[in-house]
Structure formats: structure tokens, C-alpha cells
Amino acid sequence: MGIKTIFCLALGAATLASCIQDEPLNAEADIVAVTFDKDNRDVLLNTTDTVVTISTDAAANNIEIAISPLSDVTSVAPTFILSEGATITHDESGLDGNGLALDFTSPQHYTVTSEGGVYKKSYTLAFKRPATITKFDFEHFEMIAGGRYINYYELDEDGSRCNIWATANAGYAMCGQPYFPTQRYDRGQSGNGVRLRTESTGGFGEMMGMRIAAGNLFFGKFDAVSAVSAPRAATLFGMPFNRVPKTFTGYYMFKPGETMTDADGAVIEGRVDQPDFYVVMYENSTIVDGKRQSVMLDGNNVLSHENIVGLARIQNPKVWTDAQIEAGEWERFEIPFVLMPGKQIDEEKLANYGYNIAIVLSSSIDGAYFVGAVGSTLYIDTLEIICED
Amino acid sequence: MRKTSYILLAIALLCTALEANAQKERNKSIIRSALNGLHYSVRASYGIGGVSPLPLPAEIRGIDSYRPLVGIALEGTVEKQINKVIGIHIGLRLENKTMETVADVKNYGMEISSDGARIKGNWTGKVKTTVRNSYISIPLLMTCKLSPRWKMRIGPYFSYLISGDFSGEVYDGYIREGGPTGTKVLFEGDATATYDFSDELVKSNWGVQLGFEWRAFSHLNVFADVQWGLNSAFPKDFETITFKMYPIYGNLGFAYAF
Numbered sequence: 001m002g003i004k005t006i007f008c009l010a011l012g013a014a015t016l017a018s019c020i021q022d023e024p025l026n027a028e029a030d031i032v033a034v035t036f037d038k039d040n041r042d043v044l045l046n047t048t049d050t051v052v053t054i055s056t057d058a059a060a061n062n063i064e065i066a067i068s069p070l071s072d073v074t075s076v077a078p079t080f081i082l083s084e085g086a087t088i089t090h091d092e093s094g095l096d097g098n099g100l101a102l103d104f105t106s107p108q109h110y111t112v113t114s115e116g117g118v119y120k121k122s123y124t125l126a127f128k129r130p131a132t133i134t135k136f137d138f139e140h141f142e143m144i145a146g147g148r149y150i151n152y153y154e155l156d157e158d159g160s161r162c163n164i165w166a167t168a169n170a171g172y173a174m175c176g177q178p179y180f181p182t183q184r185y186d187r188g189q190s191g192n193g194v195r196l197r198t199e200s201t202g203g204f205g206e207m208m209g210m211r212i213a214a215g216n217l218f219f220g221k222f223d224a225v226s227a228v229s230a231p232r233a234a235t236l237f238g239m240p241f242n243r244v245p246k247t248f249t250g251y252y253m254f255k256p257g258e259t260m261t262d263a264d265g266a267v268i269e270g271r272v273d274q275p276d277f278y279v280v281m282y283e284n285s286t287i288v289d290g291k292r293q294s295v296m297l298d299g300n301n302v303l304s305h306e307n308i309v310g311l312a313r314i315q316n317p318k319v320w321t322d323a324q325i326e327a328g329e330w331e332r333f334e335i336p337f338v339l340m341p342g343k344q345i346d347e348e349k350l351a352n353y354g355y356n357i358a359i360v361l362s363s364s365i366d367g368a369y370f371v372g373a374v375g376s377t378l379y380i381d382t383l384e385i386i387c388e389d
Numbered sequence: 390m391r392k393t394s395y396i397l398l399a400i401a402l403l404c405t406a407l408e409a410n411a412q413k414e415r416n417k418s419i420i421r422s423a424l425n426g427l428h429y430s431v432r433a434s435y436g437i438g439g440v441s442p443l444p445l446p447a448e449i450r451g452i453d454s455y456r457p458l459v460g461i462a463l464e465g466t467v468e469k470q471i472n473k474v475i476g477i478h479i480g481l482r483l484e485n486k487t488m489e490t491v492a493d494v495k496n497y498g499m500e501i502s503s504d505g506a507r508i509k510g511n512w513t514g515k516v517k518t519t520v521r522n523s524y525i526s527i528p529l530l531m532t533c534k535l536s537p538r539w540k541m542r543i544g545p546y547f548s549y550l551i552s553g554d555f556s557g558e559v560y561d562g563y564i565r566e567g568g569p570t571g572t573k574v575l576f577e578g579d580a581t582a583t584y585d586f587s588d589e590l591v592k593s594n595w596g597v598q599l600g601f602e603w604r605a606f607s608h609l610n611v612f613a614d615v616q617w618g619l620n621s622a623f624p625k626d627f628e629t630i631t632f633k634m635y636p637i638y639g640n641l642g643f644a645y646a647f
Binding site: 021027028056057114121171176204208226227 | 444445446447450451452495501508509563564566567569570573574575576578580582583
């Protein structure tokens, strides 16, 4: 027993507060944000968004910074906001990565080391010109977070990786349940497809008032930090886009789960679950007090925000039997992209990537509100956003 | 849990009452016992303390609040005076050890298990802990007469957990899922997660007890004791709380000596 212990003994339990030890070194090793000072921000697609915050889930270790199509990235010096006390090293050179000018023609790699030096996290930082991909066949994926769940990405025409897709799997990982809602389906319409299934979140989900998790896959990112306190704000939808969509096409199969339940877990009689999939396009900025502010839609407003200009959304989805799904009776859908009343697409704004587009896929239409039927399963594959020339 | 402890307290009180009724008939035998150096007493006390790691691990950054809750102990005691100074104290005690604390923690390894789902991670934020444990205990003490009115006693005690509640909630902070570099998830506002480790509590506890007793009147003594637990409230293989948790309580009470 050290002197401190004996001291505690003497003072008794009521004054234990006086025995607080020195604060331990911070164990966190995050890139909290990538920032661009005035000499470096010109490369950005959106030069007013100079602080790019980074999520903490496994998918977020691949950071993509949207840059303008014609920018020169051969010497850019990003700076980093790190966890308290952490340091960052550029892997290729071994130098301090903060403010280090590098050639971002190809992605650069960094390692963040925690204050105590015990914990490390590896990051890849890629500068991406806006993707021009319009076909999605779900053949590019990896298992992340120690192989627990899937992460989809795309390859653009020069074969470089684009992290377009996000899922809320990192949130589901919190529930400690074995079967993730978003999974690969190895008998796709062509090659691999995606299987989205509404799953129970178990005891933890119940404790948090989120009893189900709908299978989900979308353009954008999942910000796990809000997953418990404000779950709909955790799903951020959209990527910059410079073409006008005409039709949303693809293949799907769907079977509803048996019992619809509401957010409190009560059975909703007489209602059958539905899937939801759509393409939404919206203006990615607004002017507030003369200043341009970025807009990123989330689960609260992805279908209701005033910046939405157009939508292509499935109506009256069909229902399959197990046997039909087993036989692979995929159905092709073609949904016209419809402008919202009074909305138009501005040519100049479009050319300057002033619009975001998102594909959003869900196995339960009201899954974001934790209403749905466990077991509702949406199979989807070979999507395309057909655009005007 | 609480029901059980109330029932036990009631039984103890009933025994005391019966003993009181039977007193007249037994006066003679008590006097005879006293001549042989045997003394009987019943005692009641109020305990304040906590179940705490010692020393506090560095992960605990502060204690925001502490409430003792209601901790009552009832004991029947036999004392045998060996010589003029030294004696032996053996008792049978029913007691509650309770507390409620709110602590501020940083990077505190924990696990929330609920309905088979287990979430492991490192928590930074508030942890509220409620302990309501009931024990049946046997103190085995050596007594030492310091003066005609003052007596000191020291020795081991052995406790058996009759019913235990060790539970609480985490809130106002964030968890890093799986470890300090895992996914960070905030718990703000109404978002709280509860935990319950009641079933993990060990049944047998022991420790040392040190106390002083002052004879206020011929039959009424007042006393103060410290009970210092020497085995952890949780078994060694319990991974969630990685440090040993010791029950440490101070009792203040009175004894009626026959």
C-alpha cells in the first residue's frame, strides 16, 4: 500500500475525491478534421468549406477531399486537427504530416499516434475530383472493422477508388448483434448484389429506443458520433454531381417481414412493410445573411428539404415469395426523375457542382423512425442513373 | 432485493424483542454469565461508505456526487472477557451496505450487456453507480479495555451476500466502441445506457474491522467501527471492471448491554 492508499484510508470514503490521480494520457488517435489555410484552399471544390470533419468509424479511415475538376494538386499542404496530444506522421516520408506539402496526384498515407504513444490509427488521404460514375454494380467492397461488416466503394474511369457509398453498419456494430443489416448477396442480378434486411437491434437498441435497424446503403457518409443521440442526423446524404438525371433504373426483389412494429415495439396491425429506394438531387448550398453555407441533407430532411430540386422514387413496390427470391426472379425498375414543383436545374450552378445527388436504399420505408418489420429484405443490384446528354 | 433486507431486519427486531421479554427469566443466567466473563449485547448502527477501487484508478477523474442511502446494521454480540484488559467479541450481524455515486471518468473500460447483447468499449463521461447489498456477517474481534469507559476492538469479519444490487447508468459522454481508437458515439441529452452487474457480485466477503466503544450509561454504549473489505466485490475473471472494488464502511451506533 502506497502512502496515497494509507492517506485514503485515513480520510475514509467520503473524501475519496481527494485521492484523484494524475490525469492519464489521452489514448485517442483521431484526425478530427482536415483543414486548408488560405494558401491551400484553392484546390477545394467548395473553397468556403476549409474544415472537413472526419468521422471515427472504420470506413472513415479512407478520407476523401472533394477538389475542383481543374485544380493542381501536385503540392498541397493540408493541416490536421487531431485528438488532444496526438501527433501525425506522413508514412511515405516519415516526416511530421501537419502542414507538409505533398503531391496528392495519388493518395497519401498518414499515421496518427496517441498522446501516450500506445495507440495508432492509419489514414489514407485522397483528393477526389467529382465522380462521374452513374452505374453501380456492387462488385467493389471490403470487410472492415476487423472484418465485421461490409463497405462498398466504386472505381472511376481511371480505376481510382471513390468512397461514394455509406451504411449505418458502424452504428449497428454498437448493438453487439451478429447479423448486419447491410450485406453482400452473392447471387446478384449480375455478379454480386446487395441484401438489405431490417434487423432487431437487441437489448441495447431497445434501451436506446431504437428497436430495429433497416438495411441501408446510400451516397454520403455515416457520422457515428450522432448515432445514439440524434440517429437521423448521423446519415448524411449526397455527393456533388454535374449532370441532369433522367431515369433511375435497376433490379430489385423484396419480401416484407412478418410483423410491423412501431418505435415503441408495439405491433402495427394490418400494415405491410415496404422498401424504399430513390434518387434525390438538391442544391448543396444556401445563402444565409449574404454568406454561402453548405447544405448536406440528413435522415430528418432528405425528402422534405426546401433545397430538393428533383426525385425519382419507387412507387408501389412488388412483393416476392421466398421461392421467387430463391429462383432469382429479379424485376427491372425504371423510375423517371421528376422535378419538384416550381424547381428548375440551373445550368451554371450544375456546371459548378452546385448540386448534390444521392441514391438512398432502405429495406423499411420508415426505418429511419424505427418503424418496420424485422425480416423485411430488399435485394438490389445493377443500378444506373441515366442522365440527359 | 430491498424486500428481502426489510424482512431480515424485521426478523432481527423480533428476536431482540423476544429476548427483551424473556429478560426477567434470564436475568439470573445473565448475571451468572457475567460472573464467568460473558457479556451479551444487541447493537444497531448506521453505516456510511462505499464500494470503491483503492487507490482510485487514473480513469476516474472526479466524484460528482455521493449519497450513502440507508445502511442499517443490527447485531447480537457475545463478549468473553479473558482477563481485565483483553476479551473476545463474536457477533451475528445483518447489514446493508449501500451507496450512490456519480463519477466522471476518462477512457474507462466497460461493457454494457443487455439481453445477450454485449457492447464493449471505453467510456468517457458520467457513470452513476447504485449499490444496495445485504449481508449476514460474523465479526470475530479482539477487545481491549483502554479505560473503565473506553474499549477498542479489532479483528476480521466474514460476510455472506444475501442479496445484491450493483447497477447504474452511463450518460453525458461518449463511448469508443471496442477500444480507444474505435468508433466514437456520443450520449447526449436523454441518451443513457444502463448496466447491471448484480449477478456478478461475489457471495463471500471478508475484511477487517476496527472500532471504539464508549460506555455512556450502565447498559448503553455508543460505538464507531470501520469495516474495511479485503476481497473484491467482483470475481477475478470479471473483465468489465478491471480493478478490484472494495467495500469500505464506517458505522456509528449504540449497543444495549444486558
